[in-house]
Amino acid sequence: MDKPVCFIDTGSDGKLRVQQSALQILQQIQQPVVVVAVVGLYRTGKSYLMNRLAGKQSGFALGSTIESKTKGIWMWCVSHPTKEGTTLVLLDTEGLGDVDKVKSSDEDADDSSEFVKFFPSFIWAVRDFTLELKTDGKDATEDEYLEFALKLKHGNLKILIVMEYNFPRECIQKFFPSRKCFTFPFPTAPENMSCLESLNSADISSEFLKVTDHFCQFVFHDSCVKRLKDGHTVTGRVLGHLAKTYVDTISSGAVPCLENAVIAMATIENEAAVKEGLQVYQSGMEKLKNSFPLELKDVSSEHQHLSSTATQAFMKRSFRDIDWKYLKSLEEKIIKLFDGYLSQNEQASKKRCEEILSSLSAPMMEKLKQGFYTKPGGYDLFCKDLEDIGKKYNSQANKEVKAEEVLEEFLKQKSVDSNAILQADKKPTEKEKKIKKEKEKAALLEQEIKARDEKQRQLEEKMEAERQSNEERMRQMKEKMDEEMKLQREEAERAMDSKLREQADLQEKGFKEKADRMSQEIEEFKRRSTEAETYQVSIDHSIAEIQPLIPILVEIVKFASS
Numbered sequence: 001m002d003k004p005v006c007f008i009d010t011g012s013d014g015k016l017r018v019q020q021s022a023l024q025i026l027q028q029i030q031q032p033v034v035v036v037a038v039v040g041l042y043r044t045g046k047s048y049l050m051n052r053l054a055g056k057q058s059g060f061a062l063g064s065t066i067e068s069k070t071k072g073i074w075m076w077c078v079s080h081p082t083k084e085g086t087t088l089v090l091l092d093t094e095g096l097g098d099v100d101k102v103k104s105s106d107e108d109a110d111d112s113s114e115f116v117k118f119f120p121s122f123i124w125a126v127r128d129f130t131l132e133l134k135t136d137g138k139d140a141t142e143d144e145y146l147e148f149a150l151k152l153k154h155g156n157l158k159i160l161i162v163m164e165y166n167f168p169r170e171c172i173q174k175f176f177p178s179r180k181c182f183t184f185p186f187p188t189a190p191e192n193m194s195c196l197e198s199l200n201s202a203d204i205s206s207e208f209l210k211v212t213d214h215f216c217q218f219v220f221h222d223s224c225v226k227r228l229k230d231g232h233t234v235t236g237r238v239l240g241h242l243a244k245t246y247v248d249t250i251s252s253g254a255v256p257c258l259e260n261a262v263i264a265m266a267t268i269e270n271e272a273a274v275k276e277g278l279q280v281y282q283s284g285m286e287k288l289k290n291s292f293p294l295e296l297k298d299v300s301s302e303h304q305h306l307s308s309t310a311t312q313a314f315m316k317r318s319f320r321d322i323d324w325k326y327l328k329s330l331e332e333k334i335i336k337l338f339d340g341y342l343s344q345n346e347q348a349s350k351k352r353c354e355e356i357l358s359s360l361s362a363p364m365m366e367k368l369k370q371g372f373y374t375k376p377g378g379y380d381l382f383c384k385d386l387e388d389i390g391k392k393y394n395s396q397a398n399k400e401v402k403a404e405e406v407l408e409e410f411l412k413q414k415s416v417d418s419n420a421i422l423q424a425d426k427k428p429t430e431k432e433k434k435i436k437k438e439k440e441k442a443a444l445l446e447q448e449i450k451a452r453d454e455k456q457r458q459l460e461e462k463m464e465a466e467r468q469s470n471e472e473r474m475r476q477m478k479e480k481m482d483e484e485m486k487l488q489r490e491e492a493e494r495a496m497d498s499k500l501r502e503q504a505d506l507q508e509k510g511f512k513e514k515a516d517r518m519s520q521e522i523e524e525f526k527r528r529s530t531e532a533e534t535y536q537v538s539i540d541h542s543i544a545e546i547q548p549l550i551p552i553l554v555e556i557v558k559f560a561s562s
């Protein structure tokens with residue numbers, strides 16, 4: 001993308017909508033995404049800073065009037081400058097005109113212990129910072145300044161004013177365990193401010209450039225690939241599904257629920273994963289089909305190989321495949337296709353065997369037509385020719401899956417001729433004829449048994465191939481489960497760490513009641529984590545905001561001078 005596009009805006013009916021063109025762009029992005037979004041008051045240089053992250057001087061439109069410039073949410077997808085194989089998705093949002101009201105309830109607080117697992121890191125960007133960095137009279141770092149700004153007020157916690165002061169600070173502390181602050185100095189002389197986009201770097205304050213550069217490097221380095229709650233990597237495509245689900249839910253007047261959005265997306269993705277797996281299998285088998293007829297072991301081993309690759313492709317895309325419902329459906333479809341290919345191979349083999357027999361038996365048929373065998377001893381001559389045909393056939397068609405069956409059919413047909421020849425043959429006595437007939441019958445039966453045994457052997461070979469495919473599938477399932485468990489464990493550990501840190505902080509600052517409440521939260525969190533580990537159950541929780549889409553959230557604090 002060489003320029004940003006509108007991602008989410010408000011339609012003429014006043015409802016939020018996701019722009020189809022932006023969704024199409026996201027659909028094409030199969031790479032994991034790192035999402036960086038900016039929020040803050042209007043006209044505070046958000047778009048400008050986002051352009052810097054895109055490595056461009058212009059892109060997101062900047063406002064030069066007092067009116068808010070950016071409307072809705074704009075998106076710019078660029079290659080991540082430092083993390084190869086990932087796409088950086090920059091989301092520039094419409095400036096806030098007034099303080100956002102955040103709903104508070106005990107219910108939210110309960111679920112919040114889960115949020116820290118996948119909530120974004122938080123960067124506070126203070127623009128036009130001209131103050132001395134001091135807190136309580138002592139020199140302070142930017143981060144200390146942020147923590148100072150987030151300090152809770154003591155006092156009667158039920159008094160509205162204290163609650164209103166503390167609540168947003170508590171939310172930031174609770175939901176964003178990883179926090180960072182940057183204070184930007186004034187970028188340039190006041191008269192240059194309206195044309196900041198077109199200024200040469202010589203006209204921009206070197207200190208401002210230094211901080212901007214540091215800020216960009218920090219974001220690039222610190223921003224992680226976006227993951228869902230259970231550790232599944234978010235690609236551009238998945239981000240598109242998520243955004244669409246959230247926005248559609250908001251537009252319908254409901255409250256977006258992360259759990260529902262993930263379930264809806266899992267359905268879409270898992271269905272697509274089945275299709276993708278089938279595509280891998282089918283395209284490989286179609287290529288193999290060009291060389292039909294083949295030996296059963298060759299068809300089976302290619303089937304096993306492709307089935308394993310198909311499962312891999314499926315596993316890569318699927319997630320939350322409860323009870324492996326979609327994997328099972330892929331497996332069933334593959335087995336159906338395999339059966340289809342096997343029967344196509346059999347048909348091709350049958351055709352080839354018939355062709356071989358037809359060409360080998362052509363001279364005999366000619367002799368038959370000309371009455372060559374209608375003479376004393378003709379039956380023995382016929383049997384000898386038939387035997388020769390059988391030998392040659394066996395050496396030419398011995399690898400064919402249908403070799404025995406076709407030969408059996410051929411011998412059955414020829415027994416009609418042989419019977420007629422034998423009856424007309426004057427050489428053997430009636431007794432000898434009887435013996436010869438019995439011999440022929442026995443040979444026919446032997447061929448019938450051979451064909452049946454061969455069929456049975458092939459069935460067993462097919463079952464063995466299936467058994468091995470199944471074993472491989474189980475191995476891949478276990479690998480995926482182990483990987484998912486590992487991610488969940490890491491997430492839980494990270495979340496627990498941040499909870500413990502927050503609790504220690506509250507204790508240190510004398511908020512005993514809050515720290516105690518937190519202990520209960522931690523216990524509850526531990527219990528849920530153990531439960532999740534043991535049963536791999538997912539814990540239901542809803543979320544009323546769009547933040548889970550964003551691994552890094554930059555909040556801009558208005559220009560200090562304005």
Ligand SMILES: Nc1nc2c(ncn2[C@@H]2O[C@H](COP(=O)(O)OP(=O)(O)OP(=O)(O)O)[C@@H](O)[C@H]2O)c(=O)[nH]1
Pocket residue numbers: 041042043044045046047048049061062063064067068069070071093094095096127128184185186187193194195196197559
């Ligand atoms: N004083 C000052 N002005 C800046 C700074 N960064 C950008 N600007 C200027 O501030 C004006 C608004 O910048 P934008 O980047 O459009 O601000 P915004 O926050 O995206 O504004 P909205 O889209 O309206 O919310 C532009 O004229 C910029 O040139 C800064 O650090 N300090």
Ligand SMILES: [Mg+2]
Pocket residue numbers: 046047048061062063069070092093095
């Ligand atoms: Mg803007």
